[in-house]
Amino acid sequence: MRYDKMIGQLRNKPVLSSPEVLNKLKNKASEIKGVKETYSLIRKLASISGSNVSNVTLDRVMYSTEMLPPLGKEYWWFLFFGRNGERPMQLMLLIFRKYGQNMLFNDKRIVLKRLTENRFRAVTAGWIYDGKEFHDLGDTNAITTVYSKRKMIVSDISGQEIMLTGGFPDYKLKxxxxxxxxxxxxxxxxxxxxxxVFIPPFGMAWVDVFSDAEGIVLGEEFKGTAHLQKVVGITTFGPFHWGRILFQNGSSTSFFCLKTGKESKRYFHRSLTFHxxxxxxxxxxxxxRLKISEKEGKMPTWIVEGQDDDKKLRIVLESYVTRKFAMKGGGSQVYIEYAVIPREFSxxxxxxxxTLSDLGRGVGTFEDAYGSPI
Incomplete structure (x- = not known):
């Protein structure tokens, strides 16, 4: 009786036809090839690690979607600084996707799905500080399409269409x-x-564009700077600090470090540059040798100090706007972005x-992120 039941179950079980089997094998082979290309791209960008990147490579990275293996992440991040006022205008847009079927973004369930080679479902988020008030653009489980040949990204945030077009150095964002x-x-x-950074099997790579921007934001004239970034990585979530400050005379400073824990003062993969x-x-x-400390208040003040054998830098950054993003799924990450102005610099x-008197007023962003791989 038991054998009859087993035979019946086998008879009722669907059997894949040869075309179906071949199609599954082709899809799997395509995925493997795509993941190899993602690793190859990370290695290539890590080997450049500087400004000597061709326009062709820049556009290829900005206008493509990569095949993501487990721990894979890919995102576009657009940041703009105004030049006027005691607290200049800032705005930020994010398009984020990762490996997996879903995630929580600010406690909102986000479906993750690669729909076609250049089309996917993920999260968009953004905010604007207009010089007086903070405007949250919301978090949207949007469908994003990336057109490589047309050099175009189309997505959506809270019912408003996002469109980035153009190639280095000229773009348009609407x-x-x-x-x-x-x-x-x-x-x-x-x-x-x-x-x-490439430490097999982990890696993270990105491209940056630093430009001027001019147009209309919330019905008001905007004139300032643009920072367009595209990131692809195969790594766990984890803690880090990053910041970039622009000064009135055209100079800038940037810093980055990974941390061993949320409250840790042990930093590695450290960088500090002044233009x-x-x-x-x-x-x-x-x-x-970096030291980053937080002075608590109504809004935090961040103090960044760094030195090597013959140089020493210190900058005090006063926050005036903050926005927090919390992600869960395949690990967790809390990402806090601070709009800042430098109060001291040497x-x-x-x-x-x-000193600051040589550079003039400044504006920038400081990021405080922490997370867990589980």
Whole structure:
């Protein structure tokens, strides 16, 4: 009786036809090939790690979607700084996807699905500070389409269409009737770069575009700077700090470090750079010893100090806007972004001392992120 039942179950079980089997094998082979190409891209960008990246590579990364293996992540991040006012305008847009079927983003369930080679369902988020008030653009489980040949990204946030078009150095960003910006080449020491870290089987790589931007935001004139970034990685969530500050005279400073834990003061993969626009010189710290501390108040003040054998930098950043993103699924990540203005700055080298009075007013972003791989 038991054998009869087993035979009956086998008879009722659907059997894949040869075309179906071949199709599954082809899809699996295509996935494997795609993952290999993702690793190859991360290795390539990590080997560049600087501004010597071609326009072709920049556009290829910006206008493509990669095949993501487990722990894979891919996102587009657009940040804009205004130049006017005590607390300049800032705005940020994010398109984020990761490996898996779903995730929680700010406690909202997000369906993750690769629909076609260049079309996927993921999350979009964004915010605007108009100089006086904070405007949350919301979190949307949007369908995003990336057109490689047409150099176009189309998505949606809270019912407003997001569209980025163009190629380096000229782009246009439009978000419904909220944002309409022309992005053009600016006068910077470095206006693009490609960077990465590759420690097999993990890796993270990205490209940056630094430009000027002009247009309309929330019905008001905007004139300032643009930072367009595309990131692809195969890694766990984890804690880090990142910041970039632009000054009135065209100089800028940026820093980055990974941390061993949320409250840890042990940093690794550290970087600290100052772009001295007046002297047309990039000052890069070699294996900088970083110290980053938070002074609590109504809004946090961040103090960043770094030095190597012959250079020392200190900057005090006062926060005036903050936005928090919390992600769960395949690990967890809390990402807090602070709009900041520098209240103190000093850079000492064997040949010069630069202070805030030499640079003029500044504006920037400081990021505090922490997470867990489980």
């Amino acid at each position: 978000v419904g009737n909220v944002i309409d910006l022309d992005i053009r080449k600016g006068d910077y020491l470095e206006d693009k770069d490609a960077c990465g 001295d626009y007046r002297r047309k010189k990039v000052i890069e710290f070699k294996k900088p 850079l000492e080298t064997p040949n010069q001392v630069i």
